[in-house]
Amino acid sequence: MTPLKPILPYLVSLLLWGAALEAARLFFGPALAPGPLEVLKTLGTLAYSGELFRELGLTVKRALYGVLLANLAGGVLGLLAGRFRLVLDHSAPLVAGLQSCPPVVWIALVMVLSGTGSLVPVATVAAATLPFVFSNAAQGVMGLNRRIILMSRLYKVPPLRRLLRFTLPGILPFYLAGLSTVLSTAWKASAVAEFMGSSDGAGARIYWCYSRLDMEGLQAWALSMIILGLSLEALLITPLRKKAAEISARGL
Template identity: 35%
Template sequence: MTTAKHKIWGIVPLLICLLLWGGLSWLNQGRVIPTPLETARAFLGIIQDPECWQDLLATILRGLAGLLGGGMLAITAGIFCGRHPKIHDAVSPVITLVQSCPPIVWISLLLVWLSIGNAVPFTVVFLSVFPVLFVNTATATRGLDERWFELAKIYRFSRWKHLTAIILPGISQGLAAGFSYALGITWKVTATAEFFGAQNGIGARIYKCYREMALPQLFAWTLLIAMVGVVIEALLIQKIRRK
């Protein structure tokens, strides 16, 4: 099937969702579910407001900072543990424990410890993406063919060559899948943390809409954060996948 045909088929599920949404909204006469048209109007209103871009930027920066911070540490620790299976096996239960903790636990604790501000969304994203990316990196590194490391031993590769010529290219596909998943978590967790513990950002805006029962605006902000996720996924992750 050609790429153009693939793209057309990709639109079909979106159209079905839109129809379902319109149908549900029509059934309850727009009381608790705004119509797609109302949401579109609210969306246009939001993006014409300069403050919207500041909120958007705040959310993106908090999310990306947490993702990059958690990601860097997870990749470093994951590669190390992937090459040292005994240490990996030893730390795995702790990682599973952190991974099992719902973000709301971190948000509650961090609000007590750090109060409202940038630190809460950053730290919650950091703690949420770290276990996912750590497990992903360590598993991919453990799965690397030992024969490549024999080659490296014979030709006396430096640590840097080990990393850049064998490990990173060897785990890049697994890493891209992990980052794609972590990116999804990032926006959900950033918005949730902002909902409870920030004065600006998309999550804080959603909280304001909820308090004022401004449902078309709430839907519009939700649409905006979903679009951010899709665009950043396309810009960052797809590039890694293609490499």
């Protein structure tokens, strides 16, 4: 295997992206469709000034706060729903309702109640991801082998040992698999909410570029978000999925 082989698909994608920009430039003209070199130059300027990392960091931070809130509410409710049928029966319609609600509803509602700011993306991410966290936590608990629970009671297995060797390894794969899905969508929901309801963050920067018709800036922010998405996938989401599969096979 040549050293280039692992990065070859990325290079091909980059070339295709450059070709698409060039084609758009020829079709729309340079004012509306800047070429790849101009976009890369703008991206470099944003990175050099620190603005790129500050704004992307803010978007990711808000997404993480939203996911944290969703985990606190949806995770606890999901665990209880998995354990107690009554909680599941009574909370499932509400969670299904949340799941069918498009994020734009949350953005509009929070903007009316709190104005623009960090709360809009945080609350939007929390509301959009809570149903996933809930259902994965509930499925994790419901997937625990009932016979092993009975066996543990019969042999009076100490609670901590039961938690570490049976319950957590049984639930965590579901939870981590769900978390990886949640994380991969959370930062995108955060950026959309910033676009509509915040004055800072990468989503808001895209809005400013759009409103001023700064097409080089718009393309640079778009490219930065693609890179962010790929980086999160490689550094966080894929390892989480691997960990979930590992726990499923080997335990904690």
